[in-house]
Amino acid sequence: MTTPVDELAIEVLDLPAKDRAKILEMLISSFEPKSQAQQAWTKLALRRRNEVRDGQVAMLPGPEAVQRVRARIT
DSSP: OOOOHHHHHHHHHHHHOHHHHHHHHHHHHHSSOOOOHHHHHHHHHHHHHHHTTTTTTTTOOOOHHHHHHHHHHH
């Protein structure tokens, strides 16, 4: 016999990835304190996400990004 939590999990896992990600963000934030630092990081992350979505900045593959960082610090 399934529990209501199990039934909810089954429903959530059937959602599109975008909706599952939104639910995941909400769940994670429910465990984190609402500190000023957390709010600042969230604001920065959302701004950067929007810059990518709006085409203001382009994302790089991970290895290329690491190579650029290493070149700057050496």
